């Protein structure tokens with residue numbers, strides 16, 4: 001099929017690359033000409049593992065190109081995806097201006113030569129499918145009033161569930177595909193588009209092997225409204241689950257229980273599941289906060305107050321403050337202290353800083369008169385460019401952050417922070433204080449290396465306890481935890 005994807009951010013670029021890899025002919029459109037220029041050169045403007053390689057392969061299979069010109073691309077397409085940003089407005093509602101502009105432009109680009117499906121992949125409030133249809137019609141009316149009854153199109157809602165950092169695998173091997181459609185013809189086209197994913201008939205690309213046992217992917221077909229609601233409900237639940245883990249960890253800390261053991265113990269219950277149970281300094285990223293706020297806003301428009309969703313936001317805001325509190329407990333005065341942050345990105349394997357806990361922590365520390373140093377394997381350049389007024393001293397290595405620092409805070413669970421040369425780091429610090437904001441280190445090891453260690457809900461077992469943590473972990477096959 002001929003496909004256009006509007007918006008070449010984290011979602012649009014991966015969607016376009018995967019559809020082209022599956023054999024569709026894809027054109028990716030963006031209004032940001034600098035971004036398009038980089039895509040054309042084969043230089044991804046975002047950091048997403050394996051995306052560049054997939055695009056190179058996809059260009060030899062279905063074919064993929066990049067442009068700022070929507071009209072020709074949309075006119076030649078059977079399916080047009082909208083994957084533009086929907087950032088939050090000050091009142092918490094989703095800013096739909098990019099979506100509205102894209103939908104109108106699609107209408108203006110249409111002619112009567114074929115039936116087209118306009119697919120909304122952006123996360124949008126309930127009812128936006130109808131809005132897209134109206135705006136496409138308005139675009140048609142403005143540009144081709146005489147042809148308006150001959151131009152046919154359908155509207156679908158196809159929310160995206162990918163996680164940055166493993167977006168290619170998530171798109172080729174999703175847990176499910178959700179499609180809400182306005183009519184049967186539209187639904188059938190969407191089924192045809194996704195058939196290779198549903199039936200898993202494609203050859204896996206070398207950098208994204210198929211998970212063992214995966215033979216089919218469920219396609220959940222719904223109304224437009226249900227599809228939109230599924231996306232919000234899924235994100236609200238995941239954010240709530242992490243918030244729950246954080247609340248329990250805070251209680252663990254007070255009663256002397258070890259949060260990682262507690263999470264292991266509850267996560268093995270198949271009704272609960274082990275993922276998204278890592279205690280830490282709170283979730284971040286472009287989706288959870290924005291989507292929960294938008295859902296709260298929608299609920300309030302219908303006269304409903306969701307206490308659980310509001311609590312989820314409040315718990316997360318408080319959790320970010322926990323890193324500061326722990327530093328105060330260890331250092332008392334933060335004014336004039338030098339605090340080293342390990343990690344800036346909101347999660348590992350991405351350069352995305354949207355709503356990252358690191359920003360909140362750095363800002364608070366600076367306000368309190370502390371000096372802030374930081375190291376992140378990928379996101380430092382993005383941080384420099386996006387937040388030029390944030391007075392962080394960027395360092396080239398963890399060791400440089402540690403030198404003469406009064407404390408280190410692990411903010412992002414990058415793999416390299418799991419194996420730090422702890423003795424060497426403790427030796428070069430002014431005070432060897434370590435706040436493990438993601439529970440990536442073994443408390444006993446950090447303490448043995450000379451650190452004054454504190455984690456999130458952790459209760460170090462000291463010599464003389466009945467079982468070592470290793471024994472506990474080996475007693476059950478520990479499920480891998482997925483970070484927010």
Ligand SMILES: NC(=O)c1ccc[n+]([C@@H]2O[C@H](COP(=O)([O-])OP(=O)(O)OC[C@H]3O[C@@H](n4cnc5c(N)ncnc54)[C@H](O)[C@@H]3O)[C@@H](O)[C@H]2O)c1
Pocket residue numbers: 006007008009010011012029030031032035083084085086098099101102121122123124160161162163164286287
């Ligand atoms: N990032 C994620 O992990 C993720 C996951 C699931 C869903 N989503 C949702 O997907 C949507 C896109 O998210 P993202 O992270 O890719 O956003 P993004 O900000 O990275 O990318 C959006 C892109 O759209 C472009 N754009 C804006 N208006 C345009 C227009 N009229 N025509 C062409 N291009 C236009 C922008 O220039 C930008 O490149 C959002 O609604 C988001 O909530 C994101």
